[in-house]
Amino acid sequence: MLFAGVSWSAYGLTVEVLDDAGAPAAPTRHYDVVRTADLVADLLALTADGQQLKVVVDSTNGLLDGSMSVAGLEVFRADPHVLGLRPLFGSVDARQLAELARRPGKAELARLSVEDGSLRGRIGQMLEGWHLIQERMDTMAEAGNLRRHGSRNEATVALTFDDGPHPLYTGQVLDVLDRYDVRATFFCTGLSALSMPEEIGRIADGGHTVGNHTWSHPYLPDLTPAELREQVERTSDALRRVTGTRPTLMRPPYGSLAPRILDMWKAFDETLALWDVEVDDWAMPGAETITQRALSQTQPGSVILMHDAGGDRSQTVAALPALIEGLLERGLRPVTFDELHS
Ligand SMILES: [Zn+2]
Structure with missing residues (x-):
């Protein structure tokens, strides 16, 4: 049996692999997010001769497990209560995560799957957080600090794409948007901005809006105020370096909000x-x-959440032409999130 930990930092991702005895079973490897497919392939290669492999990520690293699960890897999430202190910016190190896979002790690790997503086992907690902030969200919406949709009296809607860019799917999404001459909004992570500036440049040059989606896609309620600031500020800085403009929008990963996040x-x-x-x-x-779900829920002013990265997004790309045509047939014009009137 082998045990891998995947950590993130200001520079990218790091993988450490341990054997049953806790000795390194492969060299420490660093990856840019653009090379996520290589990271997955390298982990899969370790299982080629029938070797079993457990991979552990933590709750502040939310974008990898989909790609790994889809490839057939056995992926687990370690939550903060089973981990020690993290640095202000970065997860606990990869070796510590691998060690946790090897000797979980009483610690509970959540086995992740494509169907249940990165937050398996914590959805109830997240919904509870949402429940507690409904009124505050209304107040923030009135003040313009939070938006769930635009005006219901105007025939505009916003297509939004999270988690990217992705070296393959983002370009395909942009091609479809170009074909229909519509603009959308892309909520990008800092880790992606770091390794895919060209893709982000293409998004911005096409007249689309680039928003902040944090650095590493953490479950926000797990962060301290200082960590949240690092996640948001560093991402805005990285995006501004590429596009020349500081994002004015931030989309919380998973929509994970709670009273203390609003504080x-x-x-x-x-x-x-x-x-x-x-x-x-x-x-x-x-x-x-995907098309049918979008069209059946959309009304004037709607904001549609989709993803151009974080896993296999070929279905999203394939859904897009019929989705846009369906909106246009109803007289709903796609605009960027910031173009929606309140
Ligand atoms: Zn996301």
Whole structure:
């Protein structure tokens, strides 16, 4: 049996692999996010001769497990209560995560799957957090600090794509948008901005809006105020270095909000950019289902949440032409999130 830990930092991702005895079973490897496919292939190669492999990520590293699970790897999430202190910016180190896979002790690790997503076992907690902040979200929406949708009296809607860019799918999404001459909004992570500046440049040059989606896609309620600030500020800085403009929108990963996140958000300038139409394209329900879910929920002013990275997004790309045509047939014009009137 082998045990791998995948950590993140200001520079990218690091993988450490241990054997049964806790000795390194492969050299320490560093990857840019653009090379996620290589990271997955290298881990898969370790299982080629029938060797079993357990991979562990932590809850502040939310974008890898989909790609790894889809490839057939056995992936687990370690939550903060089973881990020690993290640095201000970065996960606990890869070796510590691998060690936890090897000797979990009483620590509970969540086995992740494509169907259940990165937050398996914590969805109830997240919904509880949401439940507690409904009124506060309304107040913030009135003040313009948070938006779930635009005006219901205007025939505009916003297509939004999270988690990218991706070296393959983002370009394909942009090609479809170009074909219909529509603009969208892309919520990008700092880790991606670091390794895919060309893709982000193409998004911005095409007249699309680039928003902040944090550095490493953490489950926000797990962060301290200082960690949240690092996640948001460093991502905005990285995006501004590429596009020349500081993002004015921030989309919380998973939509993970809780009372203390809203408390912390008072110190931020970015508008919390939520959505009112969810198609769950990350669970790969099929292109037709994605289109049909989007069209059946969308009304004037809607914000549609989709993903151009974080896993296999071929279904999202395939769903897009019929989705856009369906919107246009109803007289709903796609605009960027910031172009929606309130
Ligand atoms: Zn996301």
